[in-house]
């Protein structure tokens with residue numbers, strides 16, 4: 001019998017796991033059995049089972065009835081009366097029994113089963129271009145005198161990023177690690193051994209998000225789906241897809257073709273036409289790919305600010321109507337949608353009509369952040385709007401603007417999410433607030449009866465350098481206000497939906513995504529899924545987590561994830 005305190009090599013760690021002694025062998029004779037019941041368990045399990053089949057080299061056929069006593073089996077069944085995403089996993093010498101009440105729970109249970117198998121089951125994920133926004137797909141040549149601004153990470157692979165960082169020369173592609181190359185060989189194991197155990201698991205938070213900014217730098221669909229695979233491995237369940245920005249509009253909108261014909265392209269300082277966009281077909285593919293792996297894709301269509309790319313395509317939607325290019329610098333820019341022009345609202349409704357058709361997500365992110373008042377205060381139509389609606393200042397006008405669209409969404413059965421600046425105005429019922437400038441926005445949202453997603457720069461902004469936001473910081477992230485004040489807010493229980501790590505890509509071309517996201521996202525997944533620190537401890541046990549991470553990183557390396565050299569764990 002193993003010692004009671006043996007921790008399994010799982011990230012994120014389950015709510016309860018007990019080793020019961022002995023092992024279970026998966027081998028050529030292993031069959032998969034689906035219990036009959038209200039759900040189509042076989043179709044829910046299909047993508048994960050295929051992955052296990054490819055990895056183990058075992059056929060794992062689906063058996064119509066119980067196999068004989070000499071065969072081990074993986075039985076998949078229903079679990080009733082449990083919270084969303086819960087599952088139980090029981091492994092005995094006779095086989096594996098996995099039970100879940102919904103598709104997500106089933107996928108998470110299969111991910112746990114996968115993590116109990118050795119790293120050799122993993123096959124490298126697809127390789128991707130260094131920077132697909134450039135015509136040659138490679139990284140922009142590094143200027144001799146280039147230095148990242150203070151507090152910003154370097155976007156360029158360097159010696160410290162290790163041997164498996166992305167290629168830097170022309171024609172080179174991300175080199176998968178030697179480990180991954182080895183893992184590409186057919187699995188040598190005819191038998192795969194699992195520890196006997198009992199796991200009962202469910203998430204701490206319902207919202208375990210990762211934001212991907214596809215605007216500042218553009219990613220291939222293959223790179224996004226690769227990230228989705230890695231999110232699913234860590235039981236992260238919301239991909240917040242930042243699709244529109246000052247520097248690029250990335251989603252095809254059929255009724256507004258100039259958004260991508262013009263708005264998806266910018267002329268970078270080195271004279272290169274940088275850009276790209278996702279066709280509707282590609283967006284649907286990403287959504288379906290994510291759903292099959294337990295992940296909801298939440299699109300963000302930014303308004304009323306961060307929209308210079310849309311204004312480059314349709315200048316008449318701005319206050320001044322002046323043609324401006326798609327922005328090439330990073331920052332906050334004064335030209336935003338005109339709040340006094342009804343055509344702006346028809347435009348946004350047309351865009352969002354297509355967005356709702358593409359994204360079944362119950363949640364649609366509307367942005368609402370970093371929206372300077374400059375143009376509105378000079379614009380006669382905006383001033384007229386303010387007078388007519390009885391709004392005192394630009395903050396109230398922004399609140400009114402976001403409320404129009406949030407109400408329009410609510411009428412169509414979707415919930416709006418806004419960055420914490422939206423708290424400056426009155427919120428439409430059901431609006432979710434995403435707190436990024438610290439925790440206060442979430443506290444205020446809960447106080448006003450709104451749900452909150454917590455993603456403070458200080459803890460989960462993965463575009464920040466690891467010196468500012470390190471693995472320990474992300475692991476130690478507690479979405480509920482650290483002073484415990486949230487608990488004392490009457491009626492606020494459950495209003496913290498969870499947290500979200502943010503990958504803003506000003507300084508992150510596709511080639512360096514891996515090392516920006518990992519291993520920190522492993523810590524974030526633990527913070528959002530696993531139970532809070534136990535036994536009155538205020539912090540998680542970092543050393544214990546690192547020990548699991550060292551083990552887990554072998555799996556990530558086998559998948560071809562870059563930047564996991566020992567010094568970064």
Ligand code: TNX
Pocket residue numbers: 369370419436461463504505506
């Ligand atoms: C602030 S977070 C932004 C983004 C930037 C990010 C860089 C938020 C709502 N707005 O537009 O990319 O900082 O860290």
